[in-house]
Amino acid sequence: MSYYDVDAILTDAQKLPCTFGLDVPGLGYLDGNPGSTMKTGSKIDLPLWLGVMLAVSNSQSNEPLLTLEYPSALQQRVINAMKADPKSVDIRAQAPHFYALAFRVLEIFEDDDVVATLSETFRARAAEIADHAHNVRGGLAEGQTFLASLDELERSLYRAAHDGRKAVRAWETSLKKS
Amino acid sequence: MYGRKASQLVKELTGGEKGQLKAFNDDLINQVIKECGSHHVGLQALFRNMQEEGLDIQTTRNADFYGALIHHLSLTRNKRCLMAYMYNRADVVRSLRWKLGRVLPNELVTKLSNSEKEYFKGYSAALDAYMNEMNLDLTVCMIIVFARIWCHRRIRTSRLECLMILVKCCSLTGLPILRVTQCTFSNELMLNSIFVRV
Numbered sequence: 001m002s003y004y005d006v007d008a009i010l011t012d013a014q015k016l017p018c019t020f021g022l023d024v025p026g027l028g029y030l031d032g033n034p035g036s037t038m039k040t041g042s043k044i045d046l047p048l049w050l051g052v053m054l055a056v057s058n059s060q061s062n063e064p065l066l067t068l069e070y071p072s073a074l075q076q077r078v079i080n081a082m083k084a085d086p087k088s089v090d091i092r093a094q095a096p097h098f099y100a101l102a103f104r105v106l107e108i109f110e111d112d113d114v115v116a117t118l119s120e121t122f123r124a125r126a127a128e129i130a131d132h133a134h135n136v137r138g139g140l141a142e143g144q145t146f147l148a149s150l151d152e153l154e155r156s157l158y159r160a161a162h163d164g165r166k167a168v169r170a171w172e173t174s175l176k177k178s
Numbered sequence: 179m180y181g182r183k184a185s186q187l188v189k190e191l192t193g194g195e196k197g198q199l200k201a202f203n204d205d206l207i208n209q210v211i212k213e214c215g216s217h218h219v220g221l222q223a224l225f226r227n228m229q230e231e232g233l234d235i236q237t238t239r240n241a242d243f244y245g246a247l248i249h250h251l252s253l254t255r256n257k258r259c260l261m262a263y264m265y266n267r268a269d270v271v272r273s274l275r276w277k278l279g280r281v282l283p284n285e286l287v288t289k290l291s292n293s294e295k296e297y298f299k300g301y302s303a304a305l306d307a308y309m310n311e312m313n314l315d316l317t318v319c320m321i322i323v324f325a326r327i328w329c330h331r332r333i334r335t336s337r338l339e340c341l342m343i344l345v346k347c348c349s350l351t352g353l354p355i356l357r358v359t360q361c362t363f364s365n366e367l368m369l370n371s372i373f374v375r376v
Contacts, residue, residue: 003258004265006191012255013185024241047180053251054244065244 007152011100015045016071018055021064048104055108070109071095074102079117086121087128090149098151129154133161181252184210184259191266197277199270202291207260214256221249271298275305276317 002008020042046054046066055066072078073094081089091098102118129150132143150158187206194200224246228238271294274282280302287295309316 004262006188006262006266009188009259009262010185010192013181022241022244024244049255050180050248050251054247057244057247 007097007100010152011097011104012049013047014071014073014095014097014101015047016051016105017043017069018046018051018066019043019069021067024065048101052104052108068108071101071105073098074105074114079114082117082121086124087146089121091125091151091154092149094151096152099153125150125154126157129158130161133158134165136162181255181259183213184256187263188259191263197270197273199267199286199289201289202267202294204291207263210256210260214253217249217252217256221246221253224249267294268297272301274298275302279317280306 020040023040051066051068055064055068057065078089078094095101099118099122102114106115128146132147147158183206187203187210190200190203190206224242228240228242228246233240271290274286275298278286282298290298305316
C-alpha cells in the first residue's frame with residue numbers, strides 16, 4: 001500500500017547529507033558538473049530514496065560508497081529545542097514531512113534518545129492540536145503561529161479532530177430537527 | 179535530476195480538497211517519461227562499458243556499476259511516481275461514480291485524460307451490470323443494502339441477530355441509526371432480508 005501512498009513518496013523526496021567514500025567518475029552531474037568525477041569526501045545532499053539505497057548497496061568492498069548523516073531537520077540543536085519546549089518548535093520549517101522523515105532516518109541510525117524526544121514532542125503537540133481543533137480561536141497570533149508550524153502528519157491530525165467535531169455537531173442538530 | 183519532476187507530479191495530487199482532481203498534467207508526464215528514456219540510455223551505456231572491459235556485471239562494484247545503479251534507482255523512482263499519480267487519480271475517478279452518478283459535469287470531464295474517461299465508462303458499466311444482476315441499487319441507501327447483502331448468507335435468522343447485523347452495518351458505513359421506524363422481514367427464495375426505513 002505505501003508504494004502508491006503520496007505521503008510516503010513525498011517523504012522519500014526529502015534530502016539528507018551524504019559523503020562519498022570512493023572516487024566515482026561520471027557522477028559529477030549529481031553535483032551540477034556533468035562529466036566530472038565525484039571525489040572521495042565530497043558532500044552533497046541526496047534525496048532519501050537515493051541516499052538510503054546507495055548506502056546499503058555496498059556489501060562486498062571495504063570502503064562504503066556513501067556515508068549518511070542526520071539531515072539538518074534532526075540535528076542536535078533541533079532535538080535540544082524540542083526537549084526544552086516542544087510546542088514552540090517550528091516543525092514545518094524543518095521539514096514538511098518531519099515525523100515521516102525521522103521514521104525513515106531512525107531506521108538506519110538507531111538512536112534511542114532521539115526516539116524518546118520525538119515521542120514526547122509528538123505527545124505534547126498532539127494535546128495542543130486537539131485543543132486548537134476543538135476550540136477554534138480565530139485571529140489569535142500565537143494560535144496561528146502554532147498552526148503554521150505543524151507538519152503534514154500533525155495537520156491531518158488537526159483536520160481529523162476538527163472535522164470530527166463538526167460532524168458530531170451537525171448530527172446533533174439533525175437530531176434536534178427530527 | 180533527483181526525480182524532481184516526478185516529485186512535482188506527485189505533489190499535484192496533494193493540495194486542494196480531498197477527492198478533487200486537477201487537470202491531467204500530460205506535459206509533465208511526458209517530461210518524466212523522457213527523463214526515464216535518458217536514464218535508460220545512460221544505464222545501457224555503462225553496462226556496455228563494463229562488458230567491454232570484461233567484468234562480470236553481477237559481482238563487480240566499480241564506478242560504472244554505481245553509475246548504473248543510480249540510473250536504475252532513478253528509473254524505479256520515476257516509475258513509482260508515475261504509477262502513484264495514475265493510481266490515486268483512478269481512485270478519485272471511481273469515487274466520482276458514487277458521488278455524482280453516471281454523467282459527469284463538463285468542467286470535470288475536461289480535467290480527465292482520455293484513458294481516465296474510458297476507465298470511468300468501463301467502471302460505470304461494470305457497476306450497472308452488477309446492480310442489474312443483483313436487482314439492487316447500491317447507490318441509494320447503504321443501510322438497506324448492507325443489511326440485505328449480509329442477510330443473504332443466513333437462513334432463518336432471529337430478529338435479534340438481524341438487528342445486531344444492522345447496528346454493525348451502520349457502524350461500518352459511519353451512519354448513525356437515527357430511528358428505526360419500521361422493520362419487516364420477508365422471505366425471498368429461502369433468504370431473509372431486512373428492510374429498514376431510516
